[in-house]
Amino acid sequence: MTEAQNEANLNDVIETSEEAHPDHREHGKTPPRPSEAALETRTRHEQETVNETDGDH
Secondary structure, three states, rough: OOHHHHHHOOHHOOOOOOOOOOOOOOOOOOOOOOEEEEEEEHHHHHHHHHHHHHHOO
């Protein structure tokens, strides 16, 4: 056998079942931006938490 026949290729090993469609607007490891409703919920929760801890002092 020649050396070229012995080299593994990912196409020989993996059967692809889906295609990757990169989103170039954000970094690959950055989570998607939360929705306005999610941001509002987080803000409300943080405000409630701060108000609770302010009453303890």
